[in-house]
Amino acid sequence: MTDFYQDKKVLLAVTGGIAAYKAAEITRSLIKAGAAVRVVMTDAAQEFIPAKTLAILSKAAVLTDQSWQKASAAVDHVHLAQWADLIIVAPATANSLAKLSLGLADNALTTTVMASQAPKVAVPAMNNQMWENAAVQSNVQQLTTDGWTFVGPATGFLAEGYEGKGRMVEPAEILASVAEQLARSVDAVTATQSLAGKHVVVTAGGTKEAIDPVRYLTNRSSGKMGYALAEAALAAGAKVTLVAATDRPVSAGIKVIAASSTQEMLAAVVANMDHADVFIGAAAVSDFRVAEIADHKVKKQGDEHMVLDLVQNPDILKTVGQAKKPGQVVVGFAAETENLIPNARKKLQSKHADLIVANNVLDDKAGFNKDTNQVTLVANNHEPIAVEAKLKTELAEDIIAAVAALLTSGQVVV
Template sequence: MLKDKHILLCVSGGIAVYKAVALTSKLTQAGALVKVIMSESAQKFVNPLSFQALSGHDVFTDTFDEKDSSVIAHIDLADWADLVIVAPATANVIGKMANGIADDMLTTTLLATEAPIWVAPAMNVNMYNHSAVKRNLHRLCEDGVKFIEPSEGFLACGYVGKGRLEEPEKIVEHLNDFFQEGKPTPLEGKKVLVTAGPTRESIDPVRYFTNHSTGKMGFSLAKQAAKMGAHVTLITGPTTLDEPQGINIVKVETADEMFHAVMERFHQMDIVVKAAAVADYKPKQTYTHKMKKSNDELVISFERTKDILLELGRNKQHQILVGFAAESEQLETYAMRKLKKKNLDMIVGNNILLEGAGFQGDTNIVEVFTSQGKVRSLPMMNKSRVAEVILQEITTLMMGV
């Protein structure tokens, strides 16, 4: 949605300026045309040349430095922008914006533009919570400015709390959503079920078997499907991830619980994406009391859990069924074997030994195989982008292309 959009990035002075450099890169990669204005303080942290190299445009720093004599720079930039984002936005620049102060290139341009203005604050947690800052934020909100709230975490000042500039990838997602509004979405009205995360198989009240899945890929798929207009049900094993808004979430723990939760809802769905890492085996015996250690070896007998994907393939009617294959060798061979055996329409394979792929990270490297024989290899991408491509491929399958 950002392709060919004119994004004016206004950078004010704070340690988070380095993230604005990354944001410029992410926006450019997404196809946006980016121009940058830097405050005097911002230049103390990062040289304008970094933004120039990544954006491919001159960086504007001085109201009186007219790079093109045929136009007035701050008016030309104000008119050029489809959207203006202030990131990072310090308490100082927020105060100036709220009170209509225009004393440099950045604030002068903000007063001149009629484009939507977005603000991504970044500051010390106590500054962010100060009554004056809150008052200024409220006034800007009344003026129609949109905000990307800071996240919580360890701040450069040493404090832990809310005030950290949102990650560039998340900011790009917000802008994508903004330009998406009001446009037809490919999964509009479709019912999509996504499974995510690991399962836990108990041995006793203290111990259990599980795997390294974090649920990040499944959660990304659920959020992206919702953005594309689908009614999404996310069935998830135990994770530490924040619950996505606007999605029906069903929490389970064991493979059996996930089996029943999926099968109960399968007949209602148009698309099912099985991204969860479900245990293949569970202990034959679960102890009601904690097992006491001894000097002897411990042997635990296991039995197979129900194969959810196989059962879905057997009962599939109108649904598009998508599975995942996490492998450490012979990816294509094992993925295609799984696709055929379980009657899938598509399978997403990844080699978990590759750097940048697998469970723990925020990126993935996948290959997409379809029942029609189509293969698509994707480079390393963040999992949100991988989810978007997977759902685009599913949309293509639905249209019979």
């Protein structure tokens, strides 16, 4: 992200939702990253944050309906539209998404956005029930078809006072996701659609096994690798279903199924494998779960020890591997601390997989919650292929290339 915004001209379009107050932080962050920022905002947005605040931060006049309606500024929206290298609509309310998807130009913001040929990004923010509404999803799909990039929404605490999916992604994550997605989309223009017409199912994140209503067992996985694989598969032309135990921003073209526990994840995977061509098990799945989940918070009993009765979880990779159909490719991950290649080969055979992506989690450039990884690809009848340390987003492209080669030739090529 460091260089992505350098010398870019970014138009921040602010619509009228409670998350509009975060426009100040987005503006500051963009400028700090090297961008020149201009702002256009709706009347409703000004009820949450004054135009003067954003004018001071951006060091430029803010285009509003009031200023746009003046005769001397009647074509300001055209100049601003031509000036922009990138447009970010944040927050993007349900109402603004509807207008933009239908081509309605009834205020300074929608008119400016529609007059621009720059790449456009929407950062949705609304109540979870509004986000899930069929009309809103139809508008999102239309904008995606029109070339828009979506960041979020995230799952979190909503203005209504409860948890749900609809919260605007935090500014730092917006900038990182926009940079990552748009950089990838530029590469994808010239990339071969090696998975066009294929359906790829990916798992991501660390599963959570409840102990009681408050506590759970989990692991260190961030889900970064799984999400990167889903994005890379989408860029390669695949239909992508992501079964995720963690919530991160993702392209609107990816179908996301939330699955907290191992059993939930297995059910979602099995339900989608009938018509899938590829399974990539990148999730860090809990090997064990609590035998009986307490229906109330377990209190300390005065002694120093608490014993949990654990039972073995189903093996998702093995279940998929044993049930795979001719032509399907099954990919697993092996997070090891020793004997990397022997353990990966053993897993390849016992899980009936076609490819194992093995890494040593003790390596400085590999492991959980890092942006980089260093892996070795282990396949049947093939010498292991060591892949140098690189960003997980770049590594994901290598793995997807290997998957595409397995589908077409049965050989691993990176």
